């Protein structure tokens with residue numbers, strides 16, 4: 007997406023560069039999908055697919071923000087924790103009697119604010135993003151538990167339209183939101199100066215700065231945008247589950263999001279990344295988790311599978327970048 | 331043209347008594363369908379200094395990367411010490427005695443020279459690093475090679491010439507019979523380059539075969555025993571340097587494209603545009619005063635790494651001066667601010683294109699558009715317009731690529747340099763700092779770039795040139811400020827000094 011415009015010819019066949027780039031993930035996705043479909047009758051049924059799509063919608067929203075951020079050479083380990091906080095805040099506001107739209111707006115705004123704070127620590131105080139966001143992730147995990155006082159807080163029928171509603175009677179509203187977010191971020195990465203500046207900063211920050219590109223402002227915006235989308239993710243979580251509870255969001259969500267982005271081929275050191283890759287990564291992880299469920303494999307293997315997929319993807323990305 | 335034929339018909343056969351250290355036969359290499367080397371043959375004799383020359387993008391770096399195992403060839407044979415080898419890796423090439431010093435310095439700046447020399451194979455005693463031996467061995471190795479550098483200095487404190495020497499020493503210590511040097515003197519001035527030459531001669535005398543890539547043709551004719559010329563990925567000729575002179579070599583490299591020098595015409599100078607007033611950066615630049623008028627080219631000359639290398643960080647706004655002022659068109663530029671420098675119309679072109687200049691993973695056209703985007707800060711990127719503007723700039727600056735819009739990192743060194751200049755010089759400069767503008771550029775491109783700088787001045791831009799290259803200073807500048815150990819030692823019109831006087835001034839003679 008970043009550079010090659012013409013298709014590359016190999017073995018006499020014209021192959022689209024996107025296909026070359028994402029061929030590996032796509033192949034693994036198809037293999038696992040086919041395998042699961044053969045072994046389980048439930049996999050390809052409507053209700054199961056709807057369920058999977060609702061689950062991965064949240065991951066996709068967070069991963070879209072992280073893709074843009076990582077392209078600029080940043081990283082945010084607190085996205086999962088931000089989602090945990092905002093899902094608690096939404097539930098508390100609603101039970102306290104706030105209107106749905108107000109609760110949602112405040113929660114999303116809070117996410118953006120936390121992102122801005124992360125960005126400030128990283129850019130103005132020059133703390134390594136890894137350390138800064140790990141610290142805020144820890145703080146926020148504690149705060150998330152405090153907010154819901156360690157208990158489940160039900161929101162009843164509130165936000166049901168968001169969590170279970172469907173557009174045109176088939177597409178879950180959550181999926182629509184995820185698609186809109188992904189399309190928007192994809193356009194930002196391709197067509198806006200802000201998005202292209204993220205590539206330039208990730209590729210060579212000094213060169214970008216010397217060209218007059220507003221590096222600090224861009225980074226602040228990127229962290230804010232990441233936080234905002236994580237806040238939205240938190241709202242989507244509480245809408246889907248109908249309650250805020252301890253252990254929702256947090257570290258597991260965070261790791262899934264980071265893994266999806268890395269599997270999608272975004273470089274950890276910045277400078278390159280595509281949203282298509284990230285979406286494939288999100289789909290792959292969603293399908294793997296679902297397949298382990300359906301095939302009734304011991305849930306402890308879930309984390310092992312997540313880690314293994316991540317490891318393989320990281321090695322494959324490394325080999326691919328070395329070939330050039 | 332007939333030279334090509336002579337080269338083909340009568341390849342300089344190695345004399346029977348010298349052994350062949352390394353041989354390539356019919357080597358081919360392409361990148362994504364674009365051919366970088368076609369059917370190249372190359373023979374390296376033990377103990378010879380073999381220069382490899384050619385224009386930017388001719389395939390020199392690609393050839394030595396194949397020899398050192400960084401790229402696998404698409405076809406052809408590679409023989410080392412008479413044995414055929416299939417796919418080499420850098421590690422295997424090293425084990426076979428082939429080592430390479432890349433153009434970018436690769437020492438670990440925080441470690442001492444001794445540690446750098448023995449990195450990965452420190453002498454041990456009782457399982458611990460024997461520090462005394464590290465430094466005595468290092469001192470002995472450096473003394474044997476005639477490199478005057480103390481083993482206990484940290485590598486970061488060394489000047490560029492010394493870093494190059496230490497790297498060469500490290501590679502030879504590994505015991506290689508074949509040493510490849512990719513443009514070792516590209517960034518070095520006269521006396522520093524001479525130190526590298528001495529070391530190369532020492533190594534040649536010891537029986538090490540040296541492949542020496544350079545765009546400095548005088549140096550090549552002086553230093554090398556034989557020279558191989560590549561053009562557009564083809565082997566043109568291999569001849570002993572004593573059967574070759576400069577014009578002949580240039581013709582072999584360029585084919586029909588002859589580089590043309592332009593006689594310096596008198597320039598009319600305007601108002602003072604750029605003023606450096608008592609500019610100081612720690613101990614490395616001490617109280618520099620320079621004024622540059624519109625349409626004037628003023629050079630600041632010093633040995634590699636001397637005071638002139640401080641100008642880029644100061645003028646571009648990367649670093650704040652400890653003392654002194656920078657003024658553009660009579661107005662002081664806020665110190666330490668990139669935006670203020672750009673806003674004042676100051677354009678600074680770095681000599682380290684990959685560190686401060688280009689974004690390697692992005693395409694050529696987007697790199698070309700970066701300064702515009704930084705200056706005007708639009709909301710949207712118009713790709714169609716961007717590619718059209720990029721195409722026009724490439725034609726104007728003679729950037730040659732074999733693919734449509736490849737990542738800038740895949741361009742040859744000289745073409746990267748042209749992209750960098752195109753990006754900065756096209757953006758409405760009032761005053762301009764050029765740091766080593768022809769670093770790693772072939773002679774034709776060098777002439778092009780010189781002409782571009784002439785035009786830039788003719789359009790009324792004040793040009794400040796920071797350079798370690800005396801010939802370039804004499805070619806381009808109307809006035810030269812010589813710095814030594816950070817101090818200004820002379821400020822003269824170039825018409826009044828000879829080349830030798832300038833060299834003497836910059837290394838420590840007295841002004842005549």
Ligand SMILES: Nc1ncnc2c1ncn2[C@@H]1O[C@H](COP(=O)(O)OP(=O)(O)OP(=O)(O)O)[C@@H](O)[C@H]1O
Pocket residue numbers: 330361362365366384385386387388389390391392393730731732736740741742743744745770772
């Ligand atoms: N990794 C790569 N991918 C694509 N093209 C490449 C790659 N490396 C080199 N090329 C192309 O191959 C050609 C030969 O490049 P090479 O670096 O060998 O030139 P060179 O003779 O060393 O030039 P210079 O004097 O400018 O350093 C160039 O056109 C370059 O753009």
Ligand SMILES: [Mg+2]
Pocket residue numbers: 390391392742743
């Ligand atoms: Mg080269």
